[in-house]
Amino acid sequence: MAKQRPRARLIYNPTSGKEIMRNVLADVLDILEQGGLETSCHMTKNIAGDATRAAAEAANEGFDYVIAAGGDGTVSEVVNGLASASRRPVLGIIPAGTSNDLAKSLNIPRDIKAACKQIVKFQTVPLDIGEADGRYFVNIAGCGRLTEITYEVPSKLKTMLGQLAYYVKGLEKLPMLRPIHIEVEARNFAYSGKAMLCLIANSNTVGGFEKLAPKARLDDGLLDVIIVKQVSLPHLIRLATAALRGEHIASDRVVYYQTDCLRVHSVDHVDLNFDGEYGGPLPRTFKACKHHLKVLI
CATH class of the missing domain: 3.40.50.10330 (Probable inorganic polyphosphate/atp-NAD kinase; domain 1)
Structure with missing residues (x-):
């Protein structure tokens, strides 16, 4: 048989x-x-x-x-x-x-x-994924006006322009950027204050930036947290340029750390982005699920 x-x-x-x-x-x-x-x-x-x-x-x-x-x-x-x-x-x-x-x-x-x-x-390798109160993500969870770009770009525009569609939408949003207030609590870290954005990354490549979370690995059981403090628009553009080379984490306006669990909340209404899709509002508790899946490579 x-x-x-x-x-x-x-x-x-x-x-x-x-x-x-x-x-x-x-x-x-x-x-x-x-x-x-x-x-x-x-x-x-x-x-x-x-x-x-x-x-x-x-x-x-x-x-x-x-x-x-x-x-x-x-x-x-x-x-x-x-x-x-x-x-x-x-x-x-x-x-x-x-x-x-x-x-x-x-x-x-x-x-x-x-x-x-x-x-x-x-050929398979173990894959970590992030989890936030029952919602899972593989690349990124984030908040801040810039993170809204990915789920606001129309699918027809992405079909026509590809990656360029995100940059077009980003330029449209730049004049409207305002900081958000966030409270972040983890076993090894705490942050309270205004921020342009907060990213919780599982992989090192986010939104086409291949070094946005330069220490991130997909099998280490950790989430990489990136907080950009309140900055002027020209400073934010300089940080984005530095992020192409992975050099943004050296800035005193950027907080970067790793943890397996954290909670993020805000006194304001702040919406989340999960892997480029709308994810609802804060507060949320995020945790790393180590080796939760196997993936073919």
């Missing part, structure tokens, strides 16, 4: 990036099938949480692998569907989005077919 092949559920977003998955889906399925995976598909609908529900169903149905094809938002939704399952399938990633931050951190090829060929080598 022939040995049963491992089952994979491909969850793909047809509108991610420049809608590339629409054109390469047949090639993707062929590579996965030829590589030994019995693969079925779920095309995400334009409904919040659809990829999360599809991933949870795949976990409950006993799939061995769940492969997220799309951008960071699609990957994050899939992770949220897998994270609370009693038996968690191995995560695969096909980077078909605009930024693909997690894929960059894992050195997954940007080329779709190359990423598929890497998947069927079945």
Whole structure:
């Protein structure tokens, strides 16, 4: 009797990036099938949480692998569907989005077919994820007006302009930037005061900045916290330039530390961003879930 092949559920977003998955889906399925995976598909609908529900169903149905094809938002939704399952399938990633931050951190090829060929080598590493009162994230949780850019950029604009769409939206928001008041409490740190933004990173690559959290690792059981204190607009632009080189953490206007658990709250109404999607208001307690998933690299 022939040995049963491992089952994979491909969850793909047809509108991610420049809608590339629409054109390469047949090639993707062929590579996965030829590589030994019995693969079925779920095309995400334009409904919040659809990829999360599809991933949870795949976990409950006993799939061995769940492969997220799309951008960071699609990957994050899939992770949220897998994270609370009693038996968690191995995560695969096909980077078909605009930024693909997690894929960059894992050195997954940007080329779709190359990423598929890497998947069927079945090499895995443990993956930490962040958790905030039942909501999971793989790259970043953050607050501050700049963090609102990612979920305010229309999908059609991202399809047309790619990464440039975020910069266009960022320039639009610059004149409206105002500091927020935050209170941060952790076992090894506390901060109280005004800030331009507060980022809680799981990976070193955030929003296309590959050195924003230069000490971050995806398997160390720690979250990297970056707080930019109140600064003038020209100073903020200089810090953004320094962040391209990972040199921003040397500034006295930047607080950078690592912890496995922290609580953030505010006297103001402050909204959160989870992996580029709206995440509701503060307060929240954040913690690192060490080696919570396995991911194909």
